[in-house]
Amino acid sequence: MSDAMVWVGCLACYNGGDLVGEWFDAGDAPTETTGENEFDARVKVPSEHITEAHEELWVMDTDGMPESREMSPDEANRIGAFLNEIESHDRLTTEAVRMYAQWAGVAFVDVDLRRCDDAYRGEWDSEVDFAQDYADDFLDREQPWPLNHIDWDAATEDFMQDYWSGEDPSGMVHIWDAH
Ligand SMILES: [Zn+2]
Incomplete structure (x- = not known):
């Protein structure tokens, strides 16, 4: 399970200036208030919530998500599920x-993870490091x-x-087969 979290709040309350919500696992974000779901169980909601105008929920903050921005809970669920799928591929990282x-x-959530994993040659200090490692198979480093x-x-x-290859923010080089 990825540790990506989203803060889900009532949109009507938010528009009225009140923050009424809670942190949820991205893959488990409730999509609307129903009066009897996880959102209502965990969030102390104002009495206005008996009206339909307070059904809509919205992700107003995120933690550990690939992009930090507002989004619908449905989108948070899709991204959360995708992050969990990435975790099931041992070599891949977000x-x-x-x-x-x-x-x-392609969009992040549209990556074909099996192809991405198959073609992945890992992360290296540099391209030279990668080439030298390959050359180790037929060159004797002792000589x-x-x-x-x-x-x-x-x-x-x-x-x-x-x-x-591409370089990540930490300077590591990630390499894939080109074909
Ligand atoms: Zn509300």
């Missing part, structure tokens, strides 16, 4: 999926020659033709 989404030109004569920047640039 950050990696976000980068993949940008590269693929200086010919390693000490390799132009790793040039070798890496050529090697990376088959891959694409």
Whole structure:
């Protein structure tokens, strides 16, 4: 279960200047007040809530979500479910999926996680680090020659033709197969 949380509040109360709501797991955000659901059980609601005008709920704050903005509880549920799905892929992180989404030109929640996972080559300190790790399979690091004569920047640039990479805010490089 992802630890993404959303603060769900009554929209009518909010528009009237009152914050009436509670934090919920993103995947479990209640979508409307019914008088007998989780929202009503956990939130002390004003007496106005017996009227229909107070049925609509809205996400007004978020914590641990890929984007920090207001949204409908339905959208929070979709994102929460997607974050849980990402967690079921051991190698993937929210950050990696976000980068993949940008590269693929699709919305975050529309990423095909199986394809993203299959093509993922992990996160590295640099592209050179990735290329050197690959070269370890057929070059002997114990012997200086010919390693000490390799132009790793040039070798890496050529090697990376088959891959694409992106750098996350912490400076780590995430790499995927290009095809
Ligand atoms: Zn209300």
